[in-house]
């Protein structure tokens with residue numbers, strides 16, 4: 001979750017960035033922070049023999065009510081964690097070279 005906060009003290013430190021970037025920076029940073037945390041949790045879960053999965057598509061109102069989450073928190077994702085009932089399939093390792101974007 002992301003808590004509504006006053007980020008205005010960071011605004012003046014972003015000279016030279018585009019207007020769009022400025023407008024979105026605080027929101028983007030908050031979402032990036034959550035993504036990093038979730039990724040670490042998923043890796044730790046896997047290492048511990050647990051299964052998990054990002055869930056971004058859910059009924060926000062229902063989750064807010066069930067978990068009694070106040071309105072000043074934005075729910076970014078759910079992360080169910082448990083013992084898998086079956087073993088998942090392994091992906092083929094990705095070709096790292098194909099992930100690199102180059103331009104002249």
Ligand SMILES: Cc1cc2nc3c(=O)[nH]c(=O)nc-3n(C[C@H](O)[C@H](O)[C@H](O)COP(=O)(O)O)c2cc1C
Nearest residue numbers: 035052053054055056057058076077078089090091
């Ligand atoms: C930002 C994000 C949101 C996701 N939201 C959902 C979701 O709402 N429901 C779901 O079943 N999986 C969700 N996933 C999990 C992906 O479906 C999952 O990464 C994928 O099933 C991995 O399988 P793959 O090995 O086929 O890529 C989400 C993943 C990410 C990164």
